[in-house]
Amino acid sequence: MSGSADQPAEKSPPFSEAEERALDAMLSELFAAETRGPKPPRDFEAQVLTLVRQRSGGIGVGGTASLATGSERRGRAITLGAWASLAATILAMVYFWGGSGRSPFATNEPTITASGGSTGSDSSAATNHTDAIPKQSQPNRKPPVLLSGSPASVDSDHLGVAEPGPLAGQAAADGSRSTRPRGLVLADTASSRPIEKEFLPDDAGLARLNQQFAAYWQAIGVVPAASAGATAWSDRIADRFGIVIDPTVDNSAGTATWSDRDSSQQVAERLVAQLAIGLRLDPTALRRLTDEAADVIYRGDRFDAWLGRWVRGEFDSAEAPQPADSGSVAVKPDALGEWFASRLAGADVGCARCHDSPIDSRYIQHDYWAIVALFSSPAAGPTFYELKDGRQRVATPGVSKRWLGLADEATFANPIDSRETLGQLLIGNRQVARTLANHLWSIGFGTPLLAVASSPIAPPRDDALDQALEMLAERLVASDFDIRAAVDWIINGDPMRRGLPDVFLQDRWQVAPEVTLAEASMAQRSFAAARAHWPAATRRQLAAMMKSRSSDLPTKIGPQDTLLAQPLILTPPNRIPRDLPREPVASGDAATAKPEEYWWAQWMADREGLRGGWIESIADRDQQLRHAFYAAGFRQVTPDQLRLAEDLIGSDVAQAVDEQHRAVAKLYWVIQNGS
Amino acid sequence: MSDEPREPIPPPIVLSAEELIRRHQVGIWRYLRMLGCDESLADDLTQETLVKVICQESFSQWSEGATAAYLRRTARNLLITYHRKGGRIRTVFTSDPLDEIWDRWAGQDLSGNEGLDCLKQCLASLTDRARLALRMRFAEDATRAEIASKLRISEHGTRNLMQRAKQQLRECVELKLTELEAARQSNDQHRRPDHP
Numbered sequence: 001m002s003g004s005a006d007q008p009a010e011k012s013p014p015f016s017e018a019e020e021r022a023l024d025a026m027l028s029e030l031f032a033a034e035t036r037g038p039k040p041p042r043d044f045e046a047q048v049l050t051l052v053r054q055r056s057g058g059i060g061v062g063g064t065a066s067l068a069t070g071s072e073r074r075g076r077a078i079t080l081g082a083w084a085s086l087a088a089t090i091l092a093m094v095y096f097w098g099g100s101g102r103s104p105f106a107t108n109e110p111t112i113t114a115s116g117g118s119t120g121s122d123s124s125a126a127t128n129h130t131d132a133i134p135k136q137s138q139p140n141r142k143p144p145v146l147l148s149g150s151p152a153s154v155d156s157d158h159l160g161v162a163e164p165g166p167l168a169g170q171a172a173a174d175g176s177r178s179t180r181p182r183g184l185v186l187a188d189t190a191s192s193r194p195i196e197k198e199f200l201p202d203d204a205g206l207a208r209l210n211q212q213f214a215a216y217w218q219a220i221g222v223v224p225a226a227s228a229g230a231t232a233w234s235d236r237i238a239d240r241f242g243i244v245i246d247p248t249v250d251n252s253a254g255t256a257t258w259s260d261r262d263s264s265q266q267v268a269e270r271l272v273a274q275l276a277i278g279l280r281l282d283p284t285a286l287r288r289l290t291d292e293a294a295d296v297i298y299r300g301d302r303f304d305a306w307l308g309r310w311v312r313g314e315f316d317s318a319e320a321p322q323p324a325d326s327g328s329v330a331v332k333p334d335a336l337g338e339w340f341a342s343r344l345a346g347a348d349v350g351c352a353r354c355h356d357s358p359i360d361s362r363y364i365q366h367d368y369w370a371i372v373a374l375f376s377s378p379a380a381g382p383t384f385y386e387l388k389d390g391r392q393r394v395a396t397p398g399v400s401k402r403w404l405g406l407a408d409e410a411t412f413a414n415p416i417d418s419r420e421t422l423g424q425l426l427i428g429n430r431q432v433a434r435t436l437a438n439h440l441w442s443i444g445f446g447t448p449l450l451a452v453a454s455s456p457i458a459p460p461r462d463d464a465l466d467q468a469l470e471m472l473a474e475r476l477v478a479s480d481f482d483i484r485a486a487v488d489w490i491i492n493g494d495p496m497r498r499g500l501p502d503v504f505l506q507d508r509w510q511v512a513p514e515v516t517l518a519e520a521s522m523a524q525r526s527f528a529a530a531r532a533h534w535p536a537a538t539r540r541q542l543a544a545m546m547k548s549r550s551s552d553l554p555t556k557i558g559p560q561d562t563l564l565a566q567p568l569i570l571t572p573p574n575r576i577p578r579d580l581p582r583e584p585v586a587s588g589d590a591a592t593a594k595p596e597e598y599w600w601a602q603w604m605a606d607r608e609g610l611r612g613g614w615i616e617s618i619a620d621r622d623q624q625l626r627h628a629f630y631a632a633g634f635r636q637v638t639p640d641q642l643r644l645a646e647d648l649i650g651s652d653v654a655q656a657v658d659e660q661h662r663a664v665a666k667l668y669w670v671i672q673n674g675s
Numbered sequence: 676m677s678d679e680p681r682e683p684i685p686p687p688i689v690l691s692a693e694e695l696i697r698r699h700q701v702g703i704w705r706y707l708r709m710l711g712c713d714e715s716l717a718d719d720l721t722q723e724t725l726v727k728v729i730c731q732e733s734f735s736q737w738s739e740g741a742t743a744a745y746l747r748r749t750a751r752n753l754l755i756t757y758h759r760k761g762g763r764i765r766t767v768f769t770s771d772p773l774d775e776i777w778d779r780w781a782g783q784d785l786s787g788n789e790g791l792d793c794l795k796q797c798l799a800s801l802t803d804r805a806r807l808a809l810r811m812r813f814a815e816d817a818t819r820a821e822i823a824s825k826l827r828i829s830e831h832g833t834r835n836l837m838q839r840a841k842q843q844l845r846e847c848v849e850l851k852l853t854e855l856e857a858a859r860q861s862n863d864q865h866r867r868p869d870h871p
Contacts, residue, residue, distance in 0.1 A: 022776045023841055023848075024813070025709040026787070026794050031814035042704055044722045045696045051726045052692065231755060248752060 017505055193300035195258065199479035201492040209471055210494040216464035217528050223519075225529035228499035236530065237491050240444045242266025245491075258484045261298050267443075267487060268294035274439040275307075275343050278633065279335055289315065297483045303436065304427045304481040307344060312423035337372035344426065345403045346435035348452035350630055355388050359453045359614060362402065369395035371403075374419060405431035428481075430473055437472035437486060444490050445527055454614065454631055459526040495527035521606045606669060616664045624664060632671040690742075692729050699743060700725065701786035703750050706777055710754055720757065724750040743785050747774060779852060789855065790848060797847035805840035808833060 217224055228236070230247035237243055243263045257263055272290045281289070289310075296306045309315065334353075341347045351357035352368035365385065373383035373395035383395040398415030399422055406425070416422050426432050434450075441449040449469050451458030472489055479485040490496065501520035503512045512520075523529035615631060618624040625645045629637045645667055690698060703724055707717040728749055780790035798806060804826055811817035811825065823833040 018776055019845055020841065021711070022709045022780065023794075023845055025705065026780075026791055027809060027813045027841075027844075029705070029708065030791060030794060030798070031810055034810075035814040042700060042718065042721070043697075044700050044718070044725065045693060048696050048700075048722050048725045048729070049692065051722065052729050055726065055730050231751070235755070235758075246752075247755075248748065 195300060195482060195485050195488070196479070199475065199482060199485040201489050205475075206489075206492055209468060209489065212464045212468040212471065213494050213527065216462050216468070217526065219462050219464060220460045220522070220526060222523050222526050222528045224494075225498045225501050225523060227497050228530060232499060232530075233497050236496065237444075240446075241270065241487060241491065243487070243491070258298070261294070264298035264484070265290075265294040267483065268297050270443045271297075271439060271483065274442055276339075277343060278339050285315075300482050300484060302427070302481045303483050304429065304432055307432065308423035308426045310423075311340060311344070311426060312419050334372045334375075336375040337368070340375065340399075340422075341368065341371050341403065343439075344432055344435055345399075346431060346438060347403055348454055350452070350454055350633070353635075357454075366393075366395070367400050367403065369393070370398045370400070370415065373397035374399060374417070374422070403431075404429055428477065430477055433473035433476040433481070434469055436481070436483075437469055437476055437490075440483070440486055440490055441469075441472070444496060446531060447525065449527075459522065498527070498529050500531075501529045525606075615668060625667070628664065628668045628671060631668065634671075695729065695742075696725050698739075699746050699785060701788070702743060702781055703746055705781075705787040706747050707750055707754065709777065710751065712754065716754075716757070720750055720753050723753055727753070739785070743781075744774070747777070780848070790852065793848045793851040793855075794844060796851065797844050800847060801840055801843065805836055805843075808837050809840055812837060 234245040234247040237245055241263075243266060244257065268290050272286065272293050276286060276289070293303075293306065295301075296303055338349055338353070341349045347363055348357065348360055349363055349368050351359065352363040352365050354365070356365050357363040365387070369383060369385040372385075374397040376383050376397070383397075384392050385395055386392055396415075398417045400415050404416075404425060406429075416425060438448045438450060447458070449472075450461070450465055453461075472486060475489055476482075476486045501523050502508065503516050503520045520529065524531050615624055615627050618627055622642070625642055626637045628645065629641065634641075700721055704717050704721045707720050708714070712720065724746055728746060777787075781787050798809075801809075808822050808826060811822045817825075819830045819833050822837075823830045826833065826836075828836070
């Protein structure tokens with residue numbers, strides 16, 4: 001024995017979580033028996049045998065099941081297998097020789113490689129195909145690029161690669177790309193085209209991708225958490241992407257189950273939700289977009305082409321506002337403009353609505369309103385915007401090519417001046433690929449891989465992170481924007497396999513020192529560790545937390561930093577949805593944690609590591625609070641929200657500098673997690 | 676040096692369905708409890724595991740250990756499916772280390788009774804305070820605050836007390852199981868007629 005439990009124990013091997021779990025279960029049983037008295041041992045024999053009889057129609061003479069040995073079953077399997085093979089061979093021979101009149105070994109006829117997967121038909125059958133899998137030549141793809149991502153290929157000023165040549169010849173100009181016509185949608189087939197093997201994660205490519213993360217973590221001094229294990233990994237993917245992966249099979253090649261349309265639907269829901277942030281579409285329109293996106297993903301079609309259609313206005317309503325539930329995507333032009341800029345071009349335009357961005361000089365107010373004007377209907381008249389000093393200007397419709405990473409600064413004089421052209425230019429665009437990859441990453445991890453520069457709580461930026469995003473974007477471009485391939489890369493990368501920080505296991509965070517919590521928070525924010533429970537950070541979640549505390553009014557963060565009733569800051573009472581959709585209940589390690597416990601635990605970890613960033617540099621207190629909302633995407637800030645923000649962070653202007661940093665970061669964290 | 680003749684590989688033990696159920700049901704149930712199931716869920720999934728395996732054409736009994744591992748895996752997958760259907764998301768958890776621990780604690784009869792018996796003996800070696808804390812926690816579902824109040828210590832102290840107690844129990848159980856295994860091996864050796 002190692003001594004009394006009241007005395008500090010001698011050093012012994014660390015008590016693993018699995019051991020603790022096992023011991024807890026046994027202690028529960030032991031004490032339950034002591035308390036309630038010994039129960040008869042469980043005996044399921046009768047029930048199990050009854051069920052077996054029902055399902056299999058009997059299990060042998062006298063109710064005794066005969067379970068064969070392995071060798072007996074092998075013998076049976078071999079015999080059956082042999083017959084099956086023979087039958088398949090005969091049928092194949094009959095098909096090829098009887099149906100086509102040709103030997104299957106002839107090689108001078110073009111093969112059809114399409115989503116139907118059929119091969120080897122004769123030419124007459126191919127040209128007469130009216131059930132419309134178009135005949136395609138074998139794509140002339142370049143050899144798979146194993147995520148080269150050399151530093152020279154990343155130019156932080158021009159986040160894409162210039163695509164020279166006329167628009168029509170854009171595909172032809174780059175001889176290394178696929179010769180498949182761009183924007184082709186296999187409209188008449190409902191089946192899924194298998195992802196081409198060269199675009200799936202391979203060991204070498206994954207190693208390169210993971211190297212970036214290893215370099216990043218080293219650069220910022222973060223120790224990654226231990227690996228989570230196959231089951232936890234698949235659970236996480238199911239939670240974040242809605243894709244079910246069997247953790248017991250080898251998933252090293254071609255992971256997710258894309259043959260099942262449900263996977264595509266799940267990803268489409270999440271991706272369209274990401275893309276549509278800020279548009280406030282009615283549910284019918286959102287559903288329509290989601291279903292279309294799911295079809296595109298399922299068929300393995302070009303997602304950039306589908307986005308191009310959206311930008312060109314194919315999903316828009318006519319000029320007159322449409323009734324609700326019409327399924328059309330009718331939104332305000334400035335919302336559309338900002339949507340394009342931020343959700344498709346990946347630009348940080350939060351500042352540019354009101355003034356030139358002080359954080360990133362690429363984004364100027366003139367350009368922002370030019371985009372808004374481009375998306376406005378001509379019938380609405382010229383688009384005016386106001387300078388900081390109150391003067392008004394008229395915006396010239398157009399999108400600067402540098403927002404899509406095209407060409408150079410001189411093209412300021414030649415912006416893209418129609419939605420039609422803009423939609424075309426999206427196709428094959430690397431900047432759009434980066435933005436899409438970032439959205440997919442957000443789906444998987446809750447935050448983008450590369451956050452906007454204005455995000456006060458983003459992890460430190462590093463070239464390695466940029467490289468990683470560039471690699472994912474490259475894969476997307478190479479695969480002709482096959483979203484499935486991009487998702488496979490993300491779910492197979494190292495960050496997705498990381499477990500929780502140690503301090504989040506059991507209830508250790510409750511008694512952990514601050515520095516440990518801050519380290520855990522940084523690990524999570526830099527994708528070196530998982531976040532607990534993984535519910536989506538939504539208003540609904542925090543609203544549910546507020547309801548569970550039976551509090552209608554906000555209170556400031558009180559003793560011991562209790563976080564109470566924050567949702568009112570984010571969602572005024574008249575905007576809280578009446579029917580809160582049921583969120584997945586996140587179950588904890590041994591006990592079931594309520595959502596507010598998750599938020600509280602996460603806040604305890606995050607708070608020490610957060611800084612207010614550029615927000616805290618704003619001298620005026622009122623503007624500081626407003627900009628915390630603006631940075632989180634709010635367009636306007638109501639007096640009520642300002643008052644509640646004051647309540648949250650306190651109005652003591654004599655706070656020490658550090659306290660001010662924490663207060664502002666606290667406010668932004670609350671707003672951001674609820675939006 | 677002469678080559679010692681290898682011991683012949685024993686033929687696989689093929690159990691009937693009834694024998695399979697009797698032999699493994701308790702072990703599966705305890706394993707599911709270790710994975711976090713409550714008693715009712717463990718009851719349901721234990722039955723489902725056994726039914727699924729017995730009805731399976733391709734299930735072969737190579738050895739008792741392999742059968743037990745296969746049953747545990749099936750049980751675990753059923754639990755995952757159950758959670759997914761209910762929209763419940765498990766936090767990060769791996770059952771591979773748990774399998775290792777189970778292999779150590781399950782004992783020769785694969786039911787976990789040996790481990791439980793050892794645990795019962797080891798509990799007696801704890802101090803009264805530690806035992807009370809654990810009883811309150813596991814038998815009465817008391818909160819840390821309640822335990823702290825009863826013992827007149829801080830919550831932090833309560834946590835430490837229980838952690839140390841569990842650490843002590845783990846070491847004690849491991850020791851006893853090792854002693855049992857050693858005793859078993861010694862008995863086996865003494866029974867061999869050709870042992871020098």
